[in-house]
Amino acid sequence: MNKLTTLLNLESDDELFKLITSTFKEKITQWDYFVDWNKVFRNITPIEKELNLLNVLIGKENIEEEAFALIKEYPQVLRAFPTLIAIRENSIDILIETKNFIYKRFSFTNSLLTDEDCEEAVEFLMKSGIGELLRDKKIKNLVDYATGVEVGLDSNGRKNRGGTLMESLVEDFVAETCNELNIGYMAQATASKIKRDWNIDVKVDKSSRIIDFAINKNGKLYFIECNFYGGGGSKLKSTATEYVEMNKFWTEQGIEFIWITDGAGWKSTLKPLREYFDKTDYLLNLEMLKKYFLNIIKN
Structure with missing residues (x-):
């Protein structure tokens, strides 16, 4: 028994x-089950300056030119890109040609950018949809937006x-x-x-x-x-x-x-x-x- x-x-x-x-x-x-707020803001703080720099793109009609100039002058803004698309990785491979399965790698860690690197960063910003959201003012403040992204990621x-x-x-x-x-x-x-x-x-x-x-x-x-x-x-x-x-x-x-x-x-x-x-x-x-x-x- x-x-x-x-x-x-x-x-x-x-x-x-x-x-x-x-x-x-x-x-x-x-x-405390729903959101670990300490973790959320712990992830936002290191990129808060970069997010505020990217805020200048909000409402810009010629956003591709403005983004190129911004990235060229402040290459560190790339550090914020992963959070903008809700990923943790510092680089990502995008399938750009499906017939032969050709991939293009985008990296967000390089601080010494050539003009080609800046163009690729702008390409990523636009094709990921973030550029359009900024241009059309669908996002009012990237710090607030990134906080929401982190809340979503934290749900995991x-x-x-x-x-x-x-x-x-x-x-x-x-x-x-x-x-x-x-x-x-x-x-x-x-x-x-x-x-x-x-x-x-x-x-x-x-x-x-x-x-x-x-x-x-x-x-x-x-x-x-x-x-x-x-x-x-x-x-x-x-x-x-x-x-x-x-x-x-x-x-x-x-x-x-x-x-x-x-x-x-x-x-x-x-x-x-x-x-x-x-x-x-x-x-x-x-x-x-x-x-x-x-x-x-x-x-």
Whole structure:
């Protein structure tokens, strides 16, 4: 019988698994999930002067001539070009002839520009559509425009922030529990940190292994991994399989392994989660973490 089943005085493991799977959270969205504003402005600041220089092109009818002159005098404005078209690369290859697949490379790092280089930069500005937007005043201020672009690019980081949000939620309970019991815990724990701070030797399966949280209760270790899955997919199955082996690896060293996972994604992927549950001792979701985590560590 599962240790948690006994701890909670439930009649069967089936009852415990039903309790876990019936209380998954749909979302854990908090305010800092949407946009990492520090990151946005951290990316804008290095090119803010270049964007303001390019602002002089707004509303220019003879924009190609004006752009050539501007780039010739201030070649550093090329540094802002990637942001204008929402890319991170400092160069890009454009397919310019489809029959023979001929590409043309545009680079945005060269500070010593020939007239030909300047002409190519103007070509890029116009053919990318940015030149037309500037000429027709569809863009009022390039700093504001670039800020919007960065917000869009930052949306790609929401998946990672979802994981960070889960860790933050779990840490609240871990910290509260450890403070109440007057024991130590460590976030982003590694074998070297555990040895350094607690003088406990831990064997790891790979040198890069980082544990979300480690708790030291008078020399007894608890390792915690946590994640949140808003959607399904093969990742859930592979994670469950990996954690079965991880649980075995830690248990053989006398370390208690606790997996805290949640999210509606599990609702369509219960089989691998059940396989993990049947082979391990501690599977929790956020609701159960809130109610029972203290009891697990106390016992």
